[in-house]
Amino acid sequence: MSIPPKRIILPQVVDPRRLVNQGVTLTGEINPDFCIRLAEAVDEISQPIVVNLVFDTAEQGRKVVRGTASTTVILACQRCLEPMELPLAVDMALGIVWSEDQAKALPRELDPWIVEDEAGDIAALVEEELLLAMPFVTYHSEDQCSATASHATGEDLGEIKEENPFGILEQLKNSGSDN
Numbered sequence: 668m669s670i671p672p673k674r675i676i677l678p679q680v681v682d683p684r685r686l687v688n689q690g691v692t693l694t695g696e697i698n699p700d701f702c703i704r705l706a707e708a709v710d711e712i713s714q715p716i717v718v719n720l721v722f723d724t725a726e727q728g729r730k731v732v733r734g735t736a737s738t739t740v741i742l743a744c745q746r747c748l749e750p751m752e753l754p755l756a757v758d759m760a761l762g763i764v765w766s767e768d769q770a771k772a773l774p775r776e777l778d779p780w781i782v783e784d785e786a787g788d789i790a791a792l793v794e795e796e797l798l799l800a801m802p803f804v805t806y807h808s809e810d811q812c813s814a815t816a817s818h819a820t821g822e823d824l825g826e827i828k829e830e831n832p833f834g835i836l837e838q839l840k841n842s843g844s845d846n
């Protein structure tokens with residue numbers, strides 16, 4: 668029998684180099700209150716933002732963070748405008764660096780995480796990765812989208828527009844014959 672893991676809310680800010688030196692693995696949730704930009708980009712962050720981040724030393728003494736982050740958001744389908752669920756999941760591989768210059772020297776497989784002092788904002792880091800993982804446009808799959816059913820309505824609207832001038836002419840004619 669396994670006990671379900673306790674929900675752990677991670678701090679917004681950590682000292683990443685100290686975590687590397689201690690070989691720490693952070694497993695828990697990012698408080699969505701610290702992810703304002705993500706919250707504004709979607710209708711709702713509907714599932715906890717779960718992360719698993721391993722702080723480690725790589726070749727040449729390089730300090731790295733590897734792991735995953737995932738959540739589910741609700742946003743509007745851009746075809747039918749009804750809400751839809753969008754799972755987001757990212758793999759992260761970051762080199763902890765002090766400056767832009769050091770960032771440029773990182774191997775290609777590592778994204779830079781520039782931390783200028785002891786305070787590394789993991790909430791901002793994870794939020795940025797999740798924002799980058801969001802597709803440019805989001806649609807329901809065809810069988811779940813209600814826009815296919817409303818396609819005919821769009822054509823009807825077009826016909827009404829075309830018929831309107833004749834309708835008005837008809838009214839003018841009628842009112843003229845009444846006089």
Ligand SMILES: [Zn+2]
Nearest residue numbers: 744747807812
């Ligand atoms: Zn849709």
